[in-house]
Amino acid sequence: MTQPDVSILIVAYNAAESLSDCLESLAGSGKPVSSSEIIVVDNASEPSLVGLIERYVGRSQVIRLDENIGFGRACNLAASRSTGRNILLLNPDTIAHSGAIDTLLTAVREVENAGMVGGRTVTPSGDHDPRSCWGEPTMWSQLCFATGLSRLLKGNSVFDPESLGDWKRDTVRDVPVVTGCLALVPRNAWSAVGGFDMDYFMYGEDADLSKRLRRSGLRVWIEPGSVVTHVVGASSPNSGAKTTLLLAGRVTYLRKNFSVKEFHVARMLLTVGVAWRALGAGLLRRRDAGWLVAWRQRRQWLNGYPPYNGVDQSVPHF
Structure with missing residues (x-):
C-alpha cells in the first residue's frame, strides 16, 4: 500500500453542522491533489457523530471515544494510527479553500528544517481572522495583560505583542506559534x-x-497561500467554560516554559489581569461574562492542568 503524502486529523466534539461543512470541503474544492487520508476523532459527542463522519470517510478512519480526552491527546491518538508522510491538524469548524493543503505540502518539501507550517484564516464573510498564529507568551505580554494595555491598545505590536501587530498573515513569515486550527x-x-x-x-x-x-532547530512559519474559512467558536465551549480552559492552558504553558521564579511572577500578573476584567464585567452586570465566570472558578485554573497520569481524563467540569 502506497504511503499517503498527508494524514488529515480532525478532532470533533459536537458541532455536527460545522464538521459536515469541513468534510464536504475536503471532498470537494479543498481536496488535496496529493494523496491523503482523513482520520476523524469523535471526542464523545452527544449524539454520536460517527454516522455523519462515515458518509465521508471509511469506518476504519473514525475513532469514537466514550470520554472527551481533550484536543492534544485526541490528536496524538489519531496520529498514532495515521500513515501519512505529513500530519495536518485541521479544526472541524474550518472550510478548506482550493489548494490550501497542497500549498502547505509544497512548502514543507522546500524547507529542509520544516517543523510546522500554518496558513491564513478568514471569517465566513471573507474578512481577516488573525487566529492562525500568535506571538510567544512572555513576561512582557503578561505584564501588558495585567495592566490592561493589551486590551486598551489591542493589535499594537508593542503593547499587545501576542497579536503580532497589524500583520494580516498575508506574507511568508516565521512565527512563534502556529495554532492547531490549521x-x-x-x-x-x-x-x-x-x-x-x-x-x-x-x-x-x-x-x-x-x-x-x-527549540529543536526546526522552522515554524506561515504560508499565506493556504487559506481556510474559520467559523470561530463553532466547536468551542460556552464563553465561561472556554475562558477557564484558556487560562488553565496558559498557566500550564507558563509552568512548563518559565523558570520557577518567572512562573510565579507571570501567574500573578495573569491573575491580576483576570481580576480587573472580572471586576469590569461585574460592574456592567454581565453575569454570563467569561471573565467573571473564570474568576469565580479560579481554583480550576490557577495551577494549570494536572500532570497526565496515563489514564484518559474526561473533560474538566467548570
Missing part, C-alpha cells in the same frame, strides 16, 4: 518532539508544540 507537521518532526504534550487538555498545547519544535 497546521502541517512533517511526520519526522512530529515524532522527534513526541507530538502534543499530554498534560494539556485544551488550549495552549499548540503554543507548547511550536516552542518545542523551535
Whole structure:
C-alpha cells in the first residue's frame, strides 16, 4: 500500500453542522491533489457523530471515544494510527479553500528544517481572522495583560505583542506559534518532539508544540497561500467554560516554559489581569461574562492542568 503524502486529523466534539461543512470541503474544492487520508476523532459527542463522519470517510478512519480526552491527546491518538508522510491538524469548524493543503505540502518539501507550517484564516464573510498564529507568551505580554494595555491598545505590536501587530498573515513569515486550527507537521518532526504534550487538555498545547519544535532547530512559519474559512467558536465551549480552559492552558504553558521564579511572577500578573476584567464585567452586570465566570472558578485554573497520569481524563467540569 502506497504511503499517503498527508494524514488529515480532525478532532470533533459536537458541532455536527460545522464538521459536515469541513468534510464536504475536503471532498470537494479543498481536496488535496496529493494523496491523503482523513482520520476523524469523535471526542464523545452527544449524539454520536460517527454516522455523519462515515458518509465521508471509511469506518476504519473514525475513532469514537466514550470520554472527551481533550484536543492534544485526541490528536496524538489519531496520529498514532495515521500513515501519512505529513500530519495536518485541521479544526472541524474550518472550510478548506482550493489548494490550501497542497500549498502547505509544497512548502514543507522546500524547507529542509520544516517543523510546522500554518496558513491564513478568514471569517465566513471573507474578512481577516488573525487566529492562525500568535506571538510567544512572555513576561512582557503578561505584564501588558495585567495592566490592561493589551486590551486598551489591542493589535499594537508593542503593547499587545501576542497579536503580532497589524500583520494580516498575508506574507511568508516565521512565527512563534502556529495554532492547531490549521497546521502541517512533517511526520519526522512530529515524532522527534513526541507530538502534543499530554498534560494539556485544551488550549495552549499548540503554543507548547511550536516552542518545542523551535527549540529543536526546526522552522515554524506561515504560508499565506493556504487559506481556510474559520467559523470561530463553532466547536468551542460556552464563553465561561472556554475562558477557564484558556487560562488553565496558559498557566500550564507558563509552568512548563518559565523558570520557577518567572512562573510565579507571570501567574500573578495573569491573575491580576483576570481580576480587573472580572471586576469590569461585574460592574456592567454581565453575569454570563467569561471573565467573571473564570474568576469565580479560579481554583480550576490557577495551577494549570494536572500532570497526565496515563489514564484518559474526561473533560474538566467548570
